[in-house]
Amino acid sequence: MRDTVHELLRGWGLTTVFGNPGSNELPFLDRFPADFRYILGLHEGAVLAMADGYAQATGKPALVNLHAAAGLGNAMGNLANAREMHTPLIVTAGQQARGMVGLGAMLSDAELTTVPRPHVKAAFEPLRAQDVPRTLAEAYHLATLPPTGPVFVSLPLDDWSAEVDPAEVEHLARRRVHALGAPDEARLTGLAARLAAAKSPALVVGPEVDTEPTFSRVVELSERARLPVWLAPSPPRAAFPTTHPHFQGVLPASVAGVSQTLAGHDLILVLGAPVFRYHFNQPGPYLPPGAELVFVTSDPVQAARAPMGEALVGDVGRVVAGLTGLTLQAPDRPPVVPRKAPEPVPAHEAPLPPEAVFDTIGANLPQNALVVYEATSHTAEFWARTPLHSANSLYFPAAGGLGFGLPAAAGMALAHPDRRVFAILGDGSTQYGVQGLWTAAQHELPITFIVLRNDEYGGLRSFIGPLGVRGVPGLDLPGLDVVTVARGYGLPAERVDTLAALEKALTSTLAGPLLLEVPIPPRGK
Known part of the structure; x- marks a missing residue:
């Protein structure tokens, strides 16, 4: 046997x-x-x-x-x-x-x-x-x-x-088992016609398009049809270049937030994402007035569950390839207005502003870097300031539970030992998968662990206002010394208190794993 x-x-x-x-x-x-x-x-x-x-x-x-x-x-x-x-x-x-x-x-x-x-x-x-x-x-x-x-x-x-x-x-x-499911040419032609006829269409993308050649075809589609592009709420992957002038950011994870953000668009095309993965309970209309939604997914469960829109179930990559080939240039449509670039934030001493930390990380990422993100206190700042250029470059826990980031980085480094992995973690989320440091050390994996230390569950603290709660226990995390823990598992580790020290550590020529603890202020301070 x-x-x-x-x-x-x-x-x-x-x-x-x-x-x-x-x-x-x-x-x-x-x-x-x-x-x-x-x-x-x-x-x-x-x-x-x-x-x-x-x-x-x-x-x-x-x-x-x-x-x-x-x-x-x-x-x-x-x-x-x-x-x-x-x-x-x-x-x-x-x-x-x-x-x-x-x-x-x-x-x-x-x-x-x-x-x-x-x-x-x-x-x-x-x-x-x-x-x-x-x-x-x-x-x-x-x-x-x-x-x-x-x-x-x-x-x-x-x-x-x-x-x-x-x-x-x-x-x-x-034995071999193959999924065929070719796109319906008539439906693709009809969708391309709807896209051409729309006055103000918008594109929303999700993890199913975050692979080549689909990733590049989505970029081509957005340029041909002059489409502003958002990532679907709570994205686990970067399915569009965050440096592209058509990139508008991440949709809010609420019914009202999505509708408000997409106001003014008459056709919303969603590729490879659920419609939608809400998180915050902020009711409202599912779509802005006058808007229609069409989404393409390989998951029949997601297609059946969606509360609005027309669903096409099939191979998302094939649909994107067919649609891109049928879509004509739209020179009469106004050019997409790029989103406003965030202002740089100076920092002179610890704790370091998270915006300045992300600017420093982004400026020093190698072109072929793999990024794992699990620092939920400052997700919005991360998306606004971190340049992600290519497919399969970012990974985030898809279900929202902590403990994925640190060990997942080890798995990715095992898969691609020729690419350095940058795991950006919170001090709280690090503890959920901290045992992965030992595996990284034993296999001498090319990973830089960047632990943003704010001595709290900052992501949870951000819910206090919207939920109208107060006096909540269990949000403070004093006394965590991840540098000592990492050294105990056999990793080089250090605390960096300045942006210059962070930049020097990020550009280190160390081949194996390295852990950096970066102090940032608690939320609201």
């Missing part, structure tokens, strides 16, 4: 395994193949986020090996991010021996497949040991079919010693 599964995994390119092992998983790891790579994480949440980052950065599925129900539970926060981001993961957890499950033995769970729901596309436990290869094949193909996403498989530990009938598995390695 074990050799059969290893051969299948090899054929699917799943030779990098992210895990934190327990006794239930040891039989799978027995005689681990020399051409496989096991990436150890110190906590299952970090393991899942590393695999998520790796899969997003490579554009290929990743294999995760967790420990029983407890380990799966530890990973759930980041599993929610993976599901929201449609990351193709094959998530496995070891089940107790089959004969022990009904006895309620330690590390058994008769309903293990219910634990990861609803954050997986499907959850399986093989009905018999001989079904393990076929079940893993089903999980692999289902995870990679659009809309992609994580799939869970529970694997009883005694299944690995079972014999497999070659006739049952001989076809599995050769």
